[in-house]
Amino acid sequence: MNTQLLFDSLKIKSIIGSLPESVDHIEVDSRAVQPNTVFFCIKGHTTDGHDHAQSAIEKGATVIVAEKELELDADQVALVVVRNTSRALAHIANHFYQFPSKNMNVIGVTGTNGKTSVTNLIHQLIRRGGEGSALSGTIGFDLDGTLYASANTTSDIITTQRMLVKAREADVSNMVFEVSSHGLIEGRLWGVDFDVVTFTNLTHDHLDFHGTMEHYGYAKGLLFSQLGQDLTKPKYAVLNVDDEWFDQYASMTPFEVISYSMEKPADFFATNIVYLDDRTEFLMHSPEGEFQVETQLLGIFNVSNVLAAIATLYATGESVSSLVERLKEIPPISGRMELVQTSAPLSIYIDYAHTPDAIEKAIQSVMPFKKNRILFLVGTGGNRDKSKRPTMAEKASLADYVVLTTDDPRYESYDSILTDLEKGMKHEQYALIGDREEAVRHIMEIAEPDDIIIFAGKGHEDYQIIENTKYPHSDREIALSVAETRF
Numbered sequence: 001m002n003t004q005l006l007f008d009s010l011k012i013k014s015i016i017g018s019l020p021e022s023v024d025h026i027e028v029d030s031r032a033v034q035p036n037t038v039f040f041c042i043k044g045h046t047t048d049g050h051d052h053a054q055s056a057i058e059k060g061a062t063v064i065v066a067e068k069e070l071e072l073d074a075d076q077v078a079l080v081v082v083r084n085t086s087r088a089l090a091h092i093a094n095h096f097y098q099f100p101s102k103n104m105n106v107i108g109v110t111g112t113n114g115k116t117s118v119t120n121l122i123h124q125l126i127r128r129g130g131e132g133s134a135l136s137g138t139i140g141f142d143l144d145g146t147l148y149a150s151a152n153t154t155s156d157i158i159t160t161q162r163m164l165v166k167a168r169e170a171d172v173s174n175m176v177f178e179v180s181s182h183g184l185i186e187g188r189l190w191g192v193d194f195d196v197v198t199f200t201n202l203t204h205d206h207l208d209f210h211g212t213m214e215h216y217g218y219a220k221g222l223l224f225s226q227l228g229q230d231l232t233k234p235k236y237a238v239l240n241v242d243d244e245w246f247d248q249y250a251s252m253t254p255f256e257v258i259s260y261s262m263e264k265p266a267d268f269f270a271t272n273i274v275y276l277d278d279r280t281e282f283l284m285h286s287p288e289g290e291f292q293v294e295t296q297l298l299g300i301f302n303v304s305n306v307l308a309a310i311a312t313l314y315a316t317g318e319s320v321s322s323l324v325e326r327l328k329e330i331p332p333i334s335g336r337m338e339l340v341q342t343s344a345p346l347s348i349y350i351d352y353a354h355t356p357d358a359i360e361k362a363i364q365s366v367m368p369f370k371k372n373r374i375l376f377l378v379g380t381g382g383n384r385d386k387s388k389r390p391t392m393a394e395k396a397s398l399a400d401y402v403v404l405t406t407d408d409p410r411y412e413s414y415d416s417i418l419t420d421l422e423k424g425m426k427h428e429q430y431a432l433i434g435d436r437e438e439a440v441r442h443i444m445e446i447a448e449p450d451d452i453i454i455f456a457g458k459g460h461e462d463y464q465i466i467e468n469t470k471y472p473h474s475d476r477e478i479a480l481s482v483a484e485t486r487f
């Protein structure tokens with residue numbers, strides 16, 4: 001790509017050396033630099049990209065974009081000094097990849113709980129309607145069935161642009177992003193031209209990173225306050241009326257608001273909800289009339305997730321009746337209130353709930369078909385938001401028996417995690433077992449016929465992180481192996 005054109009529209013403080021006529025790649029990680037690359041020095045949380053400029057040059061970088069003059073040992077390299085390399089990167093990356101999001105239907109979904117379920121639902125509903133869809137999120141990057149791993153839920157600017165380019169090259173016209181608050185604060189989506197942005201809910205999480213709920217809510221709000229967005233075509237913000245952040249996001253967005261609710265009248269709202277152990281049914285009121293909805297997705301929060309997904313695709317122009325038909329066929333989402341198939345006379349669910357709100361809703365979801373006890377296992381991560389631990393246990397106390405354990409203890413001791421959790425317990429029917437495998441075995445060993453067991457926290461994950469190593473771990477496999485010997 002012509003280098004002059006690329007840098008022309010950028011406010012540059014100084015250029016030392018001369019820019020090559022053209023460049024072939026852009027990169028933020030020195031380890032991935034190839035010959036003739038523009039390398040951006042980004043200041044990170046753990047290291048400063050400026051310290052890696054020399055190593056980028058050794059790998060073939062011909063242009064270094066930095067926030068200060070650097071002593072570089074190279075003749076043929078241009079140093080471009082800008083005020084802020086992340087902003088320069090957003091600008092250049094969009095120019096370099098020629099604004100791939102512009103002519104696509106781009107959807108972003110954010111919120112504390114439900115992002116993965118809603119993005120998956122949207123992705124599957126689009127594909128079942130016969131169109132191509134790409135999805136970027138916790139599971140990685142799914143380009144119409146082909147899965148690529150990614151380090152983050154919301155990837156860095158360059159990875160994001162490359163995913164959009166891949167989708168464009170494959171003629172996939174829909175791209176669905178699961179958007180994290182970390183990604184929004186770090187500007188990982190700067191320059192992405194969203195058509196519909198959707199909000200699930202905001203509840204206590206990630207305060208180790210954001211500090212306060214206000215800051216966390218502000219971070220999520222960045223997805224809706226996209227004042228610089230191109231409004232030459234209609235754009236929509238799909239917002240959850242049941243969440244206390246609804247008014248704030250509705251007032252700050254320049255997009256048309258479409259609302260949804262499980263509690264009050266809205267553009268899309270549910271009544272007559274019936275929770276069954278293998279499906280959920282409800283009456284959905286919509287701008288296109290009333291529809292009897294049936295889904296294989298279980299639990300209270302999935303009614304809200306279904307409303308969010310249908311409202312989002314309605315915003316893109318899909319017909320509600322067709323969406324309701326397609327929804328029936330969509331299987332449960334892995335690790336989201338997923339019923340484990342077993343011949344034991346028990347109901348076992350795996351759920352990703354790892355916030356107080358999600359724990360409460362997971363337990364409430366199974367109450368309608370409770371015959372004996374509800375046994376609940378939950379752990380919390382080490383070296384992450386500690387303030388939510390007592391409230392997680394408090395909500396878990398809704399169950400008849402609780403096992404408190406760990407969920408990726410990292411470098412923190414079992415005792416430290418369990419002591420924080422125990423502070424929130426509201427009754428005496430519980431056990432503290434730091435080793436998660438032992439904890440799963442314990443709950444299965446005390447289970448009786450007709451009990452409902454929920455393993456919370458791990459969801460689709462198949463590992464446990466201890467120190468900095470990922471060890472294979474599956475709540476499901478451990479539970480099934482005990483069930484086989486006991487029942």
Ligand SMILES: CC(=O)N[C@H]1[C@@H](OP(=O)(O)OP(=O)(O)OC[C@H]2O[C@@H](n3ccc(=O)[nH]c3=O)[C@H](O)[C@@H]2O)O[C@H](CO)[C@@H](O)[C@@H]1O[C@H](C)C(=O)N[C@@H](C)C(=O)N[C@H](CCC(=O)O)C(=O)O
Pocket residue numbers: 028029030031041042043044045046047048049052151152153154155156180181182183186
């Ligand atoms: C705290 C945080 O957000 N960290 C993110 C941040 O990393 P960082 O600031 O530590 O980056 P760094 O490692 O210091 O590197 C700084 C710069 O030097 C460069 N570098 C570094 C080393 C080297 O040898 N050469 C080199 O050039 C790096 O490419 C980078 O440009 O920028 C990286 C690139 O975008 C992210 O991968 C990384 O996410 C880490 C892995 C992480 O764990 N983030 C979590 C907190 C996160 O973002 N989570 C959310 C999901 C939350 C949810 O559950 O909802 C997510 O979106 O994944």
